[in-house]
Amino acid sequence: MTAQIHVPSLLSRAGAVSALTLAAVGGTLLAPGAAPEAQAATSYANTALNVAASKKGSPYRYGATGPSRFDCSGLTLYSYKKAGKTLPRTAQQQYNKTRHISAAGRQKGDLVFFHSGGRVYHVGIYAGNNKIWHSPKTGSWVKLDKIWSSKISYGRVR
Template sequence: MKFSKSKPFIFGVTLVALGITAKINSYEVKADAAIKDQPSVVVRSVDLNSDKVIKVPERNVPKDNQKTNTSKKTTINRGGSGLGQAGPSAPSGSSSVVSYAYKFLGRPYIWGASGPNAFDCSGFTSYVYRAFGVGLDHYTGSQFGSGQSVGKGGLSQGDLVFFNTYGSISHVGIYIGNGNFIHAANSRTGVIVSSLSEGYYASHYAGARRVLK
């Protein structure tokens, strides 16, 4: 039996092809197995279309930035503002000077002020007496030299009463009767009524002058 020279060649090529195919299939199987061993990554889609309203909490903004501060107001009774205007009533039977002085009861004390919105002690007495035609210097020492001296037991309404608060004549008020006087006391109290028998004023009393007859 004779064989063709080409048959062995074809047979060999066939074997080689079969071997290559087997290796390729083996690689595919390994690759597929390796891929299956890898952890899977799941991508989830998110639906952004929603009718729900998400409320974001507001920041705690200080109300000061919204200009809602309410300032506190203090009302002070300052009496009348001048001659003939209504103010705190003077005691019954008071002289014209005393009645007028009462119109400024409660006005503030400011050093050097001479009225009508604020006073110091000598500014108060000079302002009151000016309304009755009596000119008094805006200085306690000068007022102590005006008019005539009056003893403490002979005081009448409208007399000026003096005190040596700082060792010399340094404070003045207007006597209103019943042992009391009205004066611009200090920045804490303003124009008030005090008693001559109070410890401080009793110990610093310096005398009185009558400037209006």
């Protein structure tokens, strides 16, 4: 993999740009095999998001981790497993394992944790536009919903 980011056209007479010049103008070097943390995180987060979306309509079942039935943390566990990442089983354990991020720093594919009385009771995958993919409750199914609470936090899977 090569990390490629826009670099301004400031070439020296020899036709090359030094690392110091790039840093001064806010550019970056192409480094084979290198990917910034956010870019790497985005790759598997987008995969997990797409996996969750592909499960639309799958029925909720308490304790289920797929592939055809899910509870909330079962859906996130399954989606991230398909993306090559390991998560613990419950929403609280997933909260404890992720890197907590601000709402301003959230990205598609980050986990959204719902809190009540000091504990995490629900988790979904952020889909953008204040919406999540989740498996909400008995009698329901995997779906895209608007975030309904202000008592939430965000976590990024490492």
